[in-house]
Amino acid sequence: xxxxxxxxxAVTAALVAALLGPLxxxxxxxxxxxxxxxxxxxxxxxxxxxxxYRALFEDHDFWxxxxxxxxxxxxxxxxxxxxxxxxxxATARLRFRGKAPILAFVLAVSMFPQIAIVSPLYMVLRAAGxxxxxxxxxxxxxxxxxxxxxxxxxxxxxQLPLDLEEAALVDGAGRLRTLKExxxxxxxxxxxxxxxxxxxxxxxxxxxxxxFTLGPxxxxxxxxxxxxxxxxxxxxxxxxxxxxxxxxxxxxxxMVAQRRITAGLTSGAVKG
Amino acid sequence: MAAIELRxxxxxxxxxxxxxxxxxxxxxxxxxxxxxxPSGSGKSTVLRLMAGLxxxxxxxxxxxxxxxxxxxxxxxxxxxxxxxxxLYPHKTVRENLEFGLRMRRLDAxxxxxxxxxxxxxxxxxxxxxxxxxxxSGGQRQRVALGRALVREPQAFLLDEPLSNLDPVLRVSTRAxxxxxxxxxxxxxVYVTHDQEEAMTLGTRIAVMRDGRLEQLAPPLEVxxxxxxxxxxxxxxxxxxxxxxxxxxxxxxxxxxxSPAFALAAGTVAIPQPPSGQLDVxxxxxxxxxxxxxxxxxxxxxxxxxxxxxxxxxxxQAGGPGAELVRAAIAADVPIxxxxxxxxxxxxxxxxxxxxxxxxxxx
Amino acid sequence: xxxxxxxxxxxASWRRHEARLAWAFVLPALGLVATVAVFPIAWTVxxxxxxxDLRMPWLGRPFVGVANYxxxxxxxxxxxxxxxxxxxxxxxxxxxxxxGLVLALGLDRLRRAAGLxxxxxxxxxxxxxxxxxxxxxxxxxxxxGLATAMAxxxxxxxxxxxxxxxxxxxxxxxxxxxxxxxFVAILLLAGLQAIDPALSEAAAVDGAGPWRRFTGITLPLLxxxxxxxxxxxxxxxxxxxxxxxxxxGGGPGTATEPIxxxxxxxxxxxxxxxxxxxxxxxxxxxxxxxxxxxxxxxxGDAFLERRS
Numbered sequence: 001x002x003x004x005x006x007x008x009x010a011v012t013a014a015l016v017a018a019l020l021g022p023l024x025x026x027x028x029x030x031x032x033x034x035x036x037x038x039x040x041x042x043x044x045x046x047x048x049x050x051x052x053y054r055a056l057f058e059d060h061d062f063w064x065x066x067x068x069x070x071x072x073x074x075x076x077x078x079x080x081x082x083x084x085x086x087x088x089x090a091t092a093r094l095r096f097r098g099k100a101p102i103l104a105f106v107l108a109v110s111m112f113p114q115i116a117i118v119s120p121l122y123m124v125l126r127a128a129g130x131x132x133x134x135x136x137x138x139x140x141x142x143x144x145x146x147x148x149x150x151x152x153x154x155x156x157x158x159q160l161p162l163d164l165e166e167a168a169l170v171d172g173a174g175r176l177r178t179l180k181e182x183x184x185x186x187x188x189x190x191x192x193x194x195x196x197x198x199x200x201x202x203x204x205x206x207x208x209x210x211x212f213t214l215g216p217x218x219x220x221x222x223x224x225x226x227x228x229x230x231x232x233x234x235x236x237x238x239x240x241x242x243x244x245x246x247x248x249x250x251x252x253x254x255m256v257a258q259r260r261i262t263a264g265l266t267s268g269a270v271k272g
Numbered sequence: 273m274a275a276i277e278l279r280x281x282x283x284x285x286x287x288x289x290x291x292x293x294x295x296x297x298x299x300x301x302x303x304x305x306x307x308x309x310p311s312g313s314g315k316s317t318v319l320r321l322m323a324g325l326x327x328x329x330x331x332x333x334x335x336x337x338x339x340x341x342x343x344x345x346x347x348x349x350x351x352x353x354x355x356x357x358x359l360y361p362h363k364t365v366r367e368n369l370e371f372g373l374r375m376r377r378l379d380a381x382x383x384x385x386x387x388x389x390x391x392x393x394x395x396x397x398x399x400x401x402x403x404x405x406x407x408s409g410g411q412r413q414r415v416a417l418g419r420a421l422v423r424e425p426q427a428f429l430l431d432e433p434l435s436n437l438d439p440v441l442r443v444s445t446r447a448x449x450x451x452x453x454x455x456x457x458x459x460x461v462y463v464t465h466d467q468e469e470a471m472t473l474g475t476r477i478a479v480m481r482d483g484r485l486e487q488l489a490p491p492l493e494v495x496x497x498x499x500x501x502x503x504x505x506x507x508x509x510x511x512x513x514x515x516x517x518x519x520x521x522x523x524x525x526x527x528x529x530s531p532a533f534a535l536a537a538g539t540v541a542i543p544q545p546p547s548g549q550l551d552v553x554x555x556x557x558x559x560x561x562x563x564x565x566x567x568x569x570x571x572x573x574x575x576x577x578x579x580x581x582x583x584x585x586x587x588q589a590g591g592p593g594a595e596l597v598r599a600a601i602a603a604d605v606p607i608x609x610x611x612x613x614x615x616x617x618x619x620x621x622x623x624x625x626x627x628x629x630x631x632x633x634x
Numbered sequence: 635x636x637x638x639x640x641x642x643x644x645x646a647s648w649r650r651h652e653a654r655l656a657w658a659f660v661l662p663a664l665g666l667v668a669t670v671a672v673f674p675i676a677w678t679v680x681x682x683x684x685x686x687d688l689r690m691p692w693l694g695r696p697f698v699g700v701a702n703y704x705x706x707x708x709x710x711x712x713x714x715x716x717x718x719x720x721x722x723x724x725x726x727x728x729x730x731x732x733x734g735l736v737l738a739l740g741l742d743r744l745r746r747a748a749g750l751x752x753x754x755x756x757x758x759x760x761x762x763x764x765x766x767x768x769x770x771x772x773x774x775x776x777x778x779g780l781a782t783a784m785a786x787x788x789x790x791x792x793x794x795x796x797x798x799x800x801x802x803x804x805x806x807x808x809x810x811x812x813x814x815x816x817f818v819a820i821l822l823l824a825g826l827q828a829i830d831p832a833l834s835e836a837a838a839v840d841g842a843g844p845w846r847r848f849t850g851i852t853l854p855l856l857x858x859x860x861x862x863x864x865x866x867x868x869x870x871x872x873x874x875x876x877x878x879x880x881x882x883g884g885g886p887g888t889a890t891e892p893i894x895x896x897x898x899x900x901x902x903x904x905x906x907x908x909x910x911x912x913x914x915x916x917x918x919x920x921x922x923x924x925x926x927x928x929x930x931x932x933x934g935d936a937f938l939e940r941r942s
Binding site (some may be wrong): 008009011012015016018019020022023025026029083084086087089090091094095096097102105106108109111112113114115116117118119120121122123124139140142143146147150175176200203204205206207210211221222223225226236239240243246247250251253254255258259261262265266 | 649652653655656657659660662663664666667669670671672673674675677678681733736737739740741743744749751752753754755756757758760761762763764765767768769770772773775780812815816817820821823824869872873875876879880894897898901902907910911914915917918921922925
């Protein structure tokens with residue numbers, strides 16, 4: 001029995017190493033001076049420098065994409081969680097006709113391939129003068145963020161004990177007060193999880209950001225590092241530094257909230 | 273305090289079955305009506321219909337003479353104690369008690385006064401700043417009661433309030449509830465599956481089965497004159513013994529003949545059943561043990577249950593496979609398994625029911 | 635009991651009131667979704683029936699019916715893209731399901747440091763795809779990337795990965811598998827943990843060995859989770875864009891170009907909006923069709939069971 005446990009531990013350890021290895025390699029390389037980047041690679045760092053990071057922020061103003069990503073992802077998260085929570089509470093608890101079609105509709109929309117709506121969104125945004133603006137990204141982002149928040153929160157609200165809400169009703173509270181004073185305080189773990197997942201997806205989004213921004217002043221982080229072009233050769237050092245910077249907030253969120261994220265992913269069978 | 277009235281209320285399930293079927297009952301002002309029934313009988317649904325948490329498919333619900341069938345729970349001025357207590361976990365006991373009052377636009381001083389008064393009445397005034405998670409089961413139950421009491425509503429709805437308590441606490445709390453009702457004279461509807469609670473607390477009992485109201489009467493009447501076989505067996509512990517008998521008329525009077533025994537009715541008038549057969553019941557407390565041969569039927573003692581306060585004897589009479597006859601006798605009577613005994617069934621203690629409908633034959 | 639505190643007045647019919655409130659809650663969200671998702675889809679479908687080439691604005695935007703679709707049917711590059719997408723889907727999903735299952739089984743048996751391992755496992759999934767693409771591109775850079783170095787050290791001849799139409803798939807598939815195996819593992823782990831351990835224990839007492847227990851109890855009970863994971867990952871594989879754009883740009887040439895990337899090039903680089911719209915609709919229909927089929931096969935209940 002113990003031998004088998006060791007076998008599994010070894011396999012799991014190997015898989016975890018395989019998962020973390022490339023990240024380690026990327027971080028290591030981002031701290032390696034340019035000439036040595038492709039020299040004989042070793043696991044142990046020999047010389048660590050911050051030149052790439054300095055270049056990233058000083059020469060290339062990497063703060064700008066970081067700020068853009070924060071603003072866009074943050075706004076998307078706030079809007080979609082607030083509106084999604086309202087909608088989800090209705091579908092989860094209020095009695096009215098049309099619940100199932102609404103949820104089916106939301107599920108269907110979440111399956112839309114992004115590419116399919118890029119061109120009309122592009123034309124609409126261009127006509128409205130919203131290309132290369134923050135609203136010009138937040139609005140398209142809502143197309144995937146809203147189905148996500150509605151679906152997750154609907155599932156979450158349904159899990160809350162119904163008799164608490166019924167007790168509040170019998171006590172004389174209307175639906176709004178019940179939502180505000182009883183449901184939302186109890187639902188905040190679910191709201192937090194939903195917000196975290198929405199933020200992650202928004203931070204990582206690429207296609208819309210690529211299509212709807214026109215210049216470096218509005219690029220988000222994924223676009224900025226993807227479009228990084230050196231003068232003569234691919235500046236891998238800086239690209240990797242940018243990748244690490246893009247990863248830091250994500251890693252921080254994951255480390256703090258890994259339990260919540262796991263719960264959120266499995267509760268609604270969220271699409272990857 | 274107003275009365276509650278249900279007029280031919282029906283509630284259908286989503287799949288078409290009926291949770292509540294044509295129930296008509298009334299709750300008099302100040303009485304404690306117990307709705308008694310097994311699980312699935314629709315008793316909780318009736319309560320929820322009164323509260324407005326469910327909408328009837330047909331029928332009317334009136335509170336204080338006013339038709340509230342279309343009204344939401346918020347406006348019915350009832351207070352409900354849920355089986356799970358449903359205390360707001362993120363609020364303190366005080367906040368739980370205050371919640372319903374805040375909707376009424378009382379001023380702060382009045383709210384505090386009422387909360388304090390109710391808390392001391394229930395003995396929870398020391399717990400006001402705690403949260404429900406920090407309370408014991410019995411304490412939570414009192415807070416749930418307090419939340420209802422503090423609102424001084426038109427009526428109280430209690431959904432199996434004692435079922436989560438351990439047996440000892442259950443009996444003592446039951447007595448307290450009875451006392452509370454006597455003091456406050458509040459109109460109360462009390463749902464339970466425990467017939468002991470029903471008998472001890474109820475001003476009247478409404479017995480329900482499969483969504484239908486079987487009998488609505490004061491406890492003693494339900495006990496002494498059950499309306500049908502179901503009520504007869506459900507109320508009273510141990511359950512009534514019931515046999516199918518043939519009714520015959522002889523020169524000495526009426527006789528009841530079953531596979532196990534033949535019983536002369538003597539002077540007791542037993543109505544002639546239309547089919548010639550009827551179901552006859554007798555409560556275990558009315559079955560007397562006699563020496564073998566001296567009673568109406570002989571049998572062999574199978575099980576002796578000594579409760580301390582009484583003894584229940586299960587006797588095999590009427591052939592193998594027949595249901596054991598239950599007899600309740602005094603605690604100190606010496607009796608053992610495998611003894612042969614006689615059972616005497618007093619004709620004046622018999623209950624007669626129609627063999628097809630189960631309804632009482634008077 | 636004093637009637638000093640009167641209850642709030644009762645509205646005429648509270649069912650209707652509640653329904654109105656519900657729609658008030660629902661409409662902002664639905665309205666937004668309709669505006670940013672449904673309306674564009676409808677527009678795309680309409681657009682696909684027109685000739686709309688922004689490089690030739692003098693042609694206007696005439697209605698051409700299904701001409702774009704006819705062209706698509708005969709478009710070699712499209713069929714290649716379909717093949718690439720299918721290949722990518724098959725490879726990645728099969729590897730992710732297998733790897734995810736093994737990882738889930740391993741995680742299930744973890745007693746200590748579960749949180750730490752979970753964090754480690756989640757990191758690749760949480761990264762922007764762009765970052766994953768760049769990291770793996772870096773590893774597979776020729777001539778001196780890590781992959782080439784390791785291959786050489788192992789005595790193998792390493793191809794110029796990204797210049798080789800076949801070899802370019804290796805880093806692509808590896809990167810996607812690396813990034814999403816954790817997600818599959820998490821899904822399957824939840825499924826595993828939902829299985830009553832008493833079942834396996836009973837089987838063990840009855841004499842079933844570990845493999846038998848796995849195939850006879852674990853796998854069948856895990857089937858719903860496996861199907862869900864398979865469905866979602868296949869849908870995502872069909873829609874793959876970020877990874878390929880950043881890693882190979884579809885190259886060398888168009889050797890690794892999936893449908894989404896071809897559509898993107900057509901739209902935003904060749905500016906052929908009408909034709910690109912037709913391609914978009916085809917992608918949409920494929921994704922939607924697959925999802926509906928899968929939901930029907932698995933029973934719509936799997937998704938909607940908890941919903942009223």
